[in-house]
Amino acid sequence: MAVPRSGGHISAAPPTLADVAELAGVSRQTVSNAVNNPDLLRADTLARVQDAIDKLGYQPNRAARSLRTRASHLIGLRMPALQEGTANAMMDRFVHSFVEAAAETGYHVLLFYGDPADPLDGYDELLRSTAVDAFVVTDTHLGGQQTTWLQSRRARFVSFGRPWTQPDAKHPWVDVDLAYGAEIATEHLIERGHSKIAWIGWHKDSLLGEERRSGWIHAMHTHGLSTTGLASRTEDSISSGKAAADAILDETEPTALVCASDTLAMGVLHSLFERRLRLGEDIAVVGFDDSQVAQTVPPGITSVRPPLEEAARELVKALEELLATPSYAAPGVMLKPALTVRGSS
Amino acid sequence: MAVPRSGGHISAAPPTLADVAELAGVSRQTVSNAVNNPDLLRADTLARVQDAIDKLGYQPNRAARSLRTRASHLIGLRMPALQEGTANAMMDRFVHSFVEAAAETGYHVLLFYGDPADPLDGYDELLRSTAVDAFVVTDTHLGGQQTTWLQSRRARFVSFGRPWTQPDAKHPWVDVDLAYGAEIATEHLIERGHSKIAWIGWHKDSLLGEERRSGWIHAMHTHGLSTTGLASRTEDSISSGKAAADAILDETEPTALVCASDTLAMGVLHSLFERRLRLGEDIAVVGFDDSQVAQTVPPGITSVRPPLEEAARELVKALEELLATPSYAAPGVMLKPALTVRGSS
DNA sequence: ACCATGGCTTGGAACGATCCAGAGTTCCAC
């Protein structure tokens, strides 16, 4: 439904409702109705008003509309600040999907980054100036501080990430079942004939990390495989991924490695490079996130791909409901990831 | 300058100017002045009003302010839609930098993606509804369609990318001198002792591609090196990068390769992987963009790093001037990239 | 002929801020 673009004519100030009303010979309110409740108008009046709207290229002024309706049709999306070296390229796929999904339902996205040290940074200003209708919260695994605070301010929001520490939270959320992701990754390797499959994951206090780890353990045990000596926990960085791989390759000699992130997988690749081992031939590696890096490194890293496009759509759907009915309490939505198989396994 | 966050109390509706005025015992206008022109007030009045503002946690309503001042303090940033497989991870570093730079001067960023086939998609709606004060245009190498149209609509904008096809364009722009980038990349390889240095670049009709290529040629000729048989032109994708590398490695046996993008460099890596050649030992490779991939692939790809943070700051600076003085015509700003040296060379 | 009904349209008020012109104070020079 492309709006025809008024091409050549140069207009000093954009046309207003009053301009349209005058041209169409009706009152302002009738034009407003033509835009917002067309079924209230008689067919011929509607046509006349539409003509005038098209002729002038009229579009309602957002500020005026927001002021009156108390709705900006803007969604605030807070992203965690990028850290140099960490491959969270996943997130810009999410941003992209979300912006597109929001655009389809007439919402625009106001992107902001908060100081990672202060999970509330940025929200307050936007909220108090009523700049946005709702927020999308992304780092729920860092604790419930953000959601608790937003709730206390009566702000509307949805979260991309389950309410880890607050099982009774009422806000809508969407998350990806990455325990399941680890499970299918591990099973894929088992199918390929591996039995000594190591895990390189995050520290014990990382909720996300423990969840993914549980999927690996479950798959291993289901197939009667031992996990002893095969797990290591470290930080989410390339250097610690390399160190962990070095240690576990020396000690236990696994034939395959499942990594909690593509970043760790890249660390493993560094270890392999040094040892002159060939990825996908001498040893198999699976990562998480299906980042750019996993997609492009030869021969490609098999990776657990979160359905970010679908997550974005679900979030927008939840937002719509939430904004339509303020008391809306949705059940959380848990999506299943898929495994993208590449040369590394 | 953190605004104290009103913690516990739950307020139904945000406080307005009138609320503050009543509490402070002054008129609405005085409160408005306290916020926007504090130096107009007597010191003690200002203090009293400030107290009231803090007590109520007042912040001006954006919609109301926008309506009156005809300024939204929002900048529309149009990004080219992501293409699967193409590593334009560079762009999210730019988005991040730009959002942060804008936030520092009180602007928020409204991110949107346009249909790549229609360079005008998305602008019109935001412009006519006066949703944003200005735009940042990013794909100027695709031709002047966007800027010409925006100019005809009297929209304010700056571009990240020089006005390639319109040398007489008047709008502010910021760009990175990537001919220089290719030059330092090539010289770096020459210093390392290479003399047969091949170029893997884009098609002839790519303005960006020809520019980068000229830097390689210039460096080669300056050092008395021949370029015949060492250049190839192809599409910006991994598979064509691999094909180009295959061809040139078979034919001319260069010892080093300069690639017009990290994506092409990844294609080269695929070729090397297949040939069991070791990156950085058997052959040297340099890429462009300093993407996540270049940073993380072992042993790291030497890459030309565009100063995106600086570009973002310059763009914001230009925007500020442009919005302050509508007739502002800035000279374009050309920034120099640096070479990040890694194991691949 | 009348009133009630429902469909369609209208003018005035309101949203919350800033612009503008003017009113009240203060202060100093004469």
Next chain:
DNA sequence: GTGGAACTCTGGATCGTTCCAAGCCATGGT
């Protein structure tokens, strides 16, 4: 003591839209 400038502060109008209550008009049943 007065005039005038400079400094403070104020109330009303205004931005462009939607909400609200009321008005108009044709229709149809009594």
